[in-house]
Amino acid sequence: MSEVTFEELFRRYMSGALSAGEIRLFRSMALRPENKAKLSQLLQEAFDDPEYAEHADFDAGEMAEEIMMKAKQSEVIPVLHPARKPIVARSWFKYAAAAAIFLLLLAVSWEWNTRKRKNPVAPVAQTEQGTARPVLILGDGTRIALDSAANGAIAQQGSAQVIKLANGQLAYKQFSQENTGLVYNTMQTPNGCLYQLILPDGSHVWLNAASSIRYPAAFPDNKRMVEVSGEAYFDIAKDDKKPFIVTAKGMEVQVLGTAFNIMAYADEDAVKTTLVQGAVKVNAGRVLHPGEQAVLGVSGELVINKPAMEEILGWKNGEFNFKETNISTIMRQVSRWYDVEVKYEGDMSGIELSGIVARTATISQLLKALELTKIVRFKIQGRTITVMPYHEAN
Structure with missing residues (x-):
């Protein structure tokens, strides 16, 4: 690991290929002054992808500063990616990067997010975490x-x-x-x-x-x-x-x-x-x-x-932590945390995801990130979420 570059760690981080130790190394390297400009550049390159033009209004430099601030506070920078192998490696990286960047943004600051986005996703009514009482x-x-x-x-x-x-x-x-x-x-x-x-x-x-x-x-x-x-x-x-x-x-x-x-x-x-x-x-x-x-x-x-x-301990540490986890298992956790009903349409067998997502994200943020993988899609009706394969939903 001593010779790995920051750029390589960034790409592997976005594709969910880093171990826990490598993630810590990536975060520590992100705090180095010489990597600030590199991080902004890498984020901007991802935002410049025409397929994800909806994110073009973000300032990559500001986002990089926010990411480094969160790294200093040792907060989780979440990543989400499909666990099953992609058909085309290059398109897989684009999907993974888009999902990861979206969630990086969520972990930075929801207030900053809604101020900067042109078309913020509206949350499902009353489904943000923390509204229920012990x-x-x-x-x-x-x-x-x-x-x-x-x-x-x-x-x-x-x-x-x-x-x-x-x-x-x-x-x-x-x-x-x-x-x-x-x-x-x-x-x-x-x-x-x-x-x-x-x-x-x-x-x-x-x-x-x-x-x-x-x-x-x-x-x-x-x-x-x-x-x-x-x-x-x-x-x-x-x-x-x-x-x-x-x-x-x-x-x-x-x-x-x-x-x-x-x-x-x-x-x-x-x-x-x-x-x-x-x-x-x-x-x-x-x-x-x-x-x-x-x-x-x-x-x-x-x-x-x-x-x-x-x-196993992700919930106690304030995060959803998935490792090749079946979509139905993921959605049971989502249902408990956000107090929603989940239904399924189409063949969901074999769909597994891996990644880390902060539980401070709203349900709309989480679902949007899942959709960016182009593996699953969601239909929201009140407090009911219907899950379906991405391509069958189009």
């Missing part, structure tokens, strides 16, 4: 909307106070050692919302969109047990005397102190537990090691594999 359900069924709750103690559950922290997280503080019995709380995140929770033992939980976790306000002396639906990332406080157990859609994960991700959405055909660090035992049998994933399918068979960790 809810805490207390033991007696009381529902607390956490976005409108004031910071500080918001409820008392058994021997614990429920506290909303200044950073928006939820935590539990024991004020008595008296055994008041188990009182269960449930945290729910609807479509388009993430939330962080600190459990009574100090374990941290990140909940993905359309997910929930049920847990006691104070754990008993012998074990810590919670139930999850949807997707959650755990960073478990170590306690050798009190094993931590997560149940989700037929899978049971036992841990002492570790970090792992579990995905158990009702509309997915498998439950997946992916270990980041430490060790877990799945269904009282197989022990996972860091980087391994246990997959429990509808047949009940447990399969162990090694997935791309950056793809």
